[in-house]
Amino acid sequence: MQDLLSLTFAGEKPVISQGRNQHLSWLWRDEGIIELTPLHPSTNMALVVSCGIHGNETAPIEMVNQIASELIAGDLPLAMRLLIIIGNPAAMRENKRYLQADVNRMFGGRWQQFPDSAEARRALCLEQAIETFYLSGSHEELRWHLDLHTAIRGSWHTRFGVLPQRDKPWPQAFLRWLSAAGLEALVFHRAPGGTYTHFSHHCFQANSCTLELGKALAFGHNDLSQFSDADAALRALICGQEVGADASIPRRYRVLQQITRLSAQFRLHMSKDTLNFTVFPQGTLLAEDGETRYYVQQAREYVLFPNPDVACGLRAGLMLVEDNAHNQALQLESVDERQQAAS
Ligand SMILES: [Zn+2]
Structure with a gap:
């Protein structure tokens, strides 16, 4: 298969929309959405990795596309069920954050309060993609959702995570992975919101985090070394390896x-x-x-x-x-x- 990013850029359906290699089978679900199923899972986890919910946040899209290509080529083992999502292909093609309205304010059914647009329909499509994926697994599956972004402005903390409202502490293994991904700070929401991670956490009890991995730049202009910790942690997670034992602990803030x-x-x-x-x-x-x-x-x-x-x-x-x-x-x-x- 052509890589996910080029296909999504071209707005094309792949000629071959499913396949398998020695590690996994894969299925092209929709524009920018691929589901991968391990032949020999080593953990009982269902992982969603989304990027490009804002179309101009290119570095995470490039990073995720590279990992997806290696998985599909059979060059990376896969430990768990995995759903890979490029969130807003139409805005990505225009190198814009969004075209009509910010998709990351529309989740949890809030898209119904926005005027009808391709983006409001995409928010519904993204909700359904997560729902179908999580509900097709067993009840005991551990659900994670990592939504990868870059910030519009510079930041005193270069990389940080924003976690949705939750009444009890987050699991240590999840926080440990976020440290390993190189996050310097974690921000804890105290109220509901229209973000993708709030939706996946509240509707499906996923361990969800919005990761802000640096500043947004144009395709091909990203210094991917800035993203090396996140890239390494994501690859380790996907392969079923433990991470984070020696990572420094992020500072914490609440809204x-x-x-x-x-x-x-x-x-x-x-x-x-x-x-x-x-x-x-x-x-x-x-x-x-x-x-x-x-x-x-x-x-x-x-x-x-x-x-x-x-x-x-x-x-x-x-x-x-x-x-x-x-x-x-x-x-x-x-x-x-x-x-x-x-x-
Ligand atoms: Zn963003």
């Missing part, structure tokens, strides 16, 4: 408040180049929207994904606080110290 754009009057009081995890002291006016004002409530809050150019009703930024009990135990230089040294 304290969301800044929402409510109207055309919305003003975000941050510059275009404010980095993710920039710290703001208590009382700082962060944004205003008519009568509504967003201030820093705690002693120190850190901004994540500030973006004033979102549609009304959507998230224009998240404010985080540190998980002090966790972070004080880590003998690491804090982001505050790095920011002080830089200013």
Whole structure:
């Protein structure tokens, strides 16, 4: 088979849509979606690896495509059932984050609240792909979902993970793998959202994480060495190897408040180049929207994904606080110290 990325770029169906080698059988399910089944599974896991939910986040697409090609060629063993997804092929072809609306705000049925578009229909298709995949396995299967992204802006933490709302602690093996993938920080949501990982966690109890693996660049311009830890950890996982014993432990943050754009009057009081995890002291006016004002409530809050150019009703930024009990135990230089040294 031609590789997944070239096929998806061409918007073509492969001539041969299924096959097998000494390790696995594979099936082309839909545009940008391939399911792989090991002939001799060594773990009882069902793994979803998605990328390109935002079409211009190219590095993870290149990384996943390379792994998919090696699997299909029979060059990599496969330990578990695996679903590989390129999320938004139409936007990818235009090198845009999205065409009409951000797909990663549409999951959990929220696509129904958006005007009908190819992207709203794609969100439904992506929900169904995960549902079909997880439900076709046994009940005892351990479900994981890794959704790979790159951030729009620079960041005080180059690589970090965002985990959906969950009422109990995350399994240690999952957190250990995220450390091995080179994540410097983990952000824990405290409320539901329209992301793909929130959907897979809440509907299918998957261990789900949105991985932000650096800054978005054009196809062919990515420095893939930046992604080497994530690439190695993903390959090890797919082959059924243990990882993470000697990885450094990420700092932890939790979401304290969301800044929402409510109207055309919305003003975000941050510059275009404010980095993710920039710290703001208590009382700082962060944004205003008519009568509504967003201030820093705690002693120190850190901004994540500030973006004033979102549609009304959507998230224009998240404010985080540190998980002090966790972070004080880590003998690491804090982001505050790095920011002080830089200013
Ligand atoms: Zn993204």
